[in-house]
Amino acid sequence: MRTSFFTDHYELTMLQAALASGAAHRRSFFEAFSRRLPDGRRYGVVAGTGRLLEGLADFHFGDDELRYLKDHKVVNDETLKYLENFKFTGSITGYAEGELYFPNSPLLMVESTFAEACVIETYLLSILNHDSAIASAASRMIASAANRPCIEMGSRRTHEESAVAAARAAVIAGFTATSNLEAGARYGLQTLGTSAHSFTLLHDTERAAFQAQVDSLGRGTTLLVDTYDVEAGVRTAVDVAGPELGGVRLDSGDLVQQAGWVRKLLDDLGNWNTKITVTSDLDEYAIAALASAPVDAYGVGTALVTGSGHPTASMVYKLVSRQNDAGDWVSVAKAAANKASVGGRKFAVRQLNERGRAVAEVVSTAPYSTGEPERDLMVPLVIDGQVDASYTGAEGVAKAVARHHASIQEMPGEARKLQRGEPVIPTIMVRG
Amino acid sequence: MRTSFFTDHYELTMLQAALASGAAHRRSFFEAFSRRLPDGRRYGVVAGTGRLLEGLADFHFGDDELRYLKDHKVVNDETLKYLENFKFTGSITGYAEGELYFPNSPLLMVESTFAEACVIETYLLSILNHDSAIASAASRMIASAANRPCIEMGSRRTHEESAVAAARAAVIAGFTATSNLEAGARYGLQTLGTSAHSFTLLHDTERAAFQAQVDSLGRGTTLLVDTYDVEAGVRTAVDVAGPELGGVRLDSGDLVQQAGWVRKLLDDLGNWNTKITVTSDLDEYAIAALASAPVDAYGVGTALVTGSGHPTASMVYKLVSRQNDAGDWVSVAKAAANKASVGGRKFAVRQLNERGRAVAEVVSTAPYSTGEPERDLMVPLVIDGQVDASYTGAEGVAKAVARHHASIQEMPGEARKLQRGEPVIPTIMVRG
Known part of the structure; x- marks a missing residue:
């Protein structure tokens, strides 16, 4: 599957005009960042980096794409010629997947010709915006769940491919x-x-359904007990599966109250090891409300795959520096109205206190040290077109899981608060 | 690309247990519907049907999928054997794509063995929930825009494949x-x-950028005039392109006020035919607020691809009827708590008044006529595994566009109101 057509029409018309003017070959830095976190959130979680790096390998224009562009007169022949050989040969440094981010964190710095950075813009932003929105919501759910496991179950509530990416992002955040x-x-x-x-409804009775399930999937299975009367359901489940019944699932009603008496009923029946999973429209707040209920696992669907109210991460991708004809670097930034930004290549460190806790996000337009304990946030992801494969595939996910966990541990405890508030650490911009 | 793995694990474990109990082969009706519209919305728009029908052709389990299921012990050998030959051979009737829907409209009725209907559940819901959410938001934007064109520009704000589906759904709704x-x-x-x-920032001056764009893309191009000072940008644009300049785009600031004086400036400069496109974080409300401003086209991004506050359509897929061992049909429905639903196969007509305006959505558990003017909403989409190809591909999209337009015209004028309110026509449930 080619990834090059996950692109806005205007990336290619800009390319055409820039090839004609000669400016397309100017070396450039593009920065991916977000001006703000979703209202009230304490931090964001970078996700999608691995998918982006995987997709870059397939980001070229084959015969089908070139024919479409020609037949539909999207671009001229000179541009088609350029795209025939397109391959991203630049370098990308930035926040590794799973890392936390804050307003104006320079998540990715893309260094290449203008042409190359421009052509990959839409694809890069699609992945970062979607996956980071999901991981950011998932991370809050994990904080609310304390040490209880969360299981991602939202596939049916989002586009079929988003569902795959959402599952991946959720696991990175701790699912x-x-x-x-x-x-x-x-x-x-x-x-x-x-x-x-x-x-359950397929079978003539709830008992017949439970018996069929236990016979086929074993006594360790989880039985869904709320199709008819929950109490009767629990009793039938225990009757069919005995004390080895793995779990029961509750998917409706007042879960806090229900989990309480179902636990008591299971214990009374001798099923001390039977676990309770709850799954009805949970979000981070509902999970928090269940903290004192005897629940063993949370299944999370809609709220997870829709970013719990914030389905996109509002990241943008801006040209911040480019060479002129003399080869000098020139910082650039949009000036007008409400979307002003800071020009220039960016660097970032996370400043820590003596106990290793995060104190500030320090973003600078030149290499800069706080003189305090600190951690460099900008890692090389792609060097001259060569992707660092350790950030991709299953290995990339596993590393991102560990990185996210460490990055959360490093934060002040307020990071885990659900209440609306300011970013948990400030972003300090150091110019020059 | 196989579509069969866009599926929840439990669809296949249920299948295994039902194959073992023998119930997997019972004929069944599953119904896709939504209990409610998003809060305050007057109607929903069915979308994704064409994509679903296209994807069914690729919904089978190849060597890779079967090996994964075996290696990870997802299901047993009997189930693998069944899946080896899986093909959906049932029938689907329902609302054609582009049609409006209301609470409890029976959007799709899937008739097949339990096994077949169960295995396609997740995939079917993913597509319907995502695409309908986008089309429902898009339709409101079109209503707000009156006869001004809306252009979908949200790719970068959502998953790269969702973006493709969102563009398709937006066009169905009138983009x-x-x-x-x-x-x-x-x-x-x-x-x-x-x-x-x-x-613009790539070039040494705004004038150089405009000149490069006009030289390459022609005077009919649209120039983005708000990188620096908007007034200077407009003047430079006109200076470079002359009276034939196709358009200017405004992407920041107070668009209502700005569009006003930019129009006046263009007219004063003799550019009466130069159009104004606006594109800054528009949603249906912002579009409505621009109604009296001299704007020629709207570019809509984030709000569109995230369903303008409702990124998923809350559709569910429920077993409503199935045969017993004697071959008799039995209506079934979950009884517990807050998720009760009505069992039985469903039929639906839209009742009209003598002027052809919609009066009610009449849903019944047996074929039913209101005795008034009415329109059958349930059309055959798949018959015994054969997809009606006229609902797929570019043809399917074109027909859905026309169908949506007609379906909107049929509604009372209140359908187009933006204010929160009740569904514009009631759903009447006729039992028996």
Whole structure:
């Protein structure tokens, strides 16, 4: 699957005009960043980097794409000629996947000709904006769940390919598993699931359904007990599966109250090891409300795959520096109205206190040290077109999981607060 | 690309248990519907049907998928054997793409063995939920824009494949064109775009950038005039391109006020035919606020691809009827708590008044006529596994565009109101 057509028409018309003027070959720095976090959020989570690096390998224009561009007169012959041999040969440094970010964190710095950086813009932003929105929401859910496992189950609520990316982003932020088989196959994620209400309704009685499930999937399976009367459902489940019943799932009603009496009923019946999974329209707030309820695992769907109110991360990609005809670097920035930004190549370190806790995000337009403990946030992801493969595939996901966990641990405790508030550390911009 | 793995793990474990119990082969009806519209919306728009029908052709399990399922012990050998030959051989009737829908409209009725209907569940819902959410938001934007063209430009704000589906859904709801090249190529949509701020910043001066763009793309191009000072930008644009300048684009600031004086300035300079396109974070409300401003076209991004606050359509897919061992049909429905639904196969007509205006959505559990003017909403989409190809591809999109337009025209005028309110026509449920 070629990735080059996940691109806006204007990237190629700009390319055409810049090839004609000669400016297309000027070396440039583009910066991906977000001016703000979603309202009230304390931090964001970078995700999608691995997918982007994987997709760059397939970002070229084949016969089908070139024919389309020619037939539909999107660009002229000179531009087609350029695109025939297109390959990203530049360098990308930036925040590694799983890392936290704040307003104006320079998430990616892309250094290449204008032409190359321009052509990959839409694709790069699509991935970063989507995956980071999901990971940012997922991370808050994990914080709310404390040490209870969260399972991603939102595939049916979002585009079929977004679902795969969402499962991946959720796992990076700390989710234990996903229901999505394609995500399991593509990224080596654990997949989980047992049955739905339709399975119970298919059989003549709830007992017949439970018996069929236990016979086929074993006593360790999780039975969905709320198709009819929950109490009767729990009793039938225990009757059919005995004390080895793996779990029951509750998918409706007042979960806090229900989890309480279901736990008591299970214990009374001798099923001390049978776990309770809850799954009804959970978000980070509902999960927090269940903290004191005897719940063993959370299945999260809609709120996860839609970013819990913030389905996109509002990241932008701006030309911040480019060479002139003499080969000198010139910082550039849009000046007009409400979208002004800071020109120039960016660097970033996370300043820490003596106990290793984050104090500030320090962004600068030249290499800069705070003189305090600090950690460089800009890592090389692509060098002269060569992707660092350790950020891709299943290995990339596994590393991002660890990195996210470490990055969260480094934050002040307020990072985990659900209440609306300011970013948990300030972004300090050092110019020059 | 196989579509079968866009599936939740539990669809296949349910299948395994149902194959073992023998119930997997019971004939079943599954219904796709939504219990409610997003809060305050007057109607929803069905979209994704064509994509679903296209994807069914690739919904089978190849060697890679079967090996994954075996290696990861997702299902047993009997189930693998069944999946080896999987092909959807059932029938689907329902609302054609572009049609409006209301709470409890039976959008799709899937008739097949339980096994077949179960295995396609996740994929079917992913597509319907995503695409309908986008089309529903897009339709409101079109209503706000009155007869001014809307252009879809949101690719960078959503997953790269969602972007393609979103462009398609937007066009079905009335958008004129999209920026997304893949959507253009895949569905025969018109694509548009000229340049971004980076193109201006790349050149030594705004004038040099405009000159390069006009030289390469022609005087009919649209110049982006708000990189620096807007007034100076407009004057330079006219100076470079002359009276034939196709358009200027405004992407920041107070668009209502700005569009006013930019129009006056263009007219004063003799550029009566130069159009104004606005593109800064528009949604249906911002578009409505621009109604009296001299704007010629709207470019819509983030709000469109995220469903303007409602990124998913909350559609569910429920087993509503199935045969028992004697071959009799049994209506079934979940009873517990807050998710009760109505069992039985559904039929639906839209009741009209004598002037052809919609009066009610009449849903029934047996064929039913209101005795008034009415229109059958349930059309055959798949018959015994054979997809009606007229609903797919570019033809399917073109028909859906016309259908949506007609379906909107049929509604009372209140359908086009932006204010929060009740569904514009009631859903009447007729049982038996």
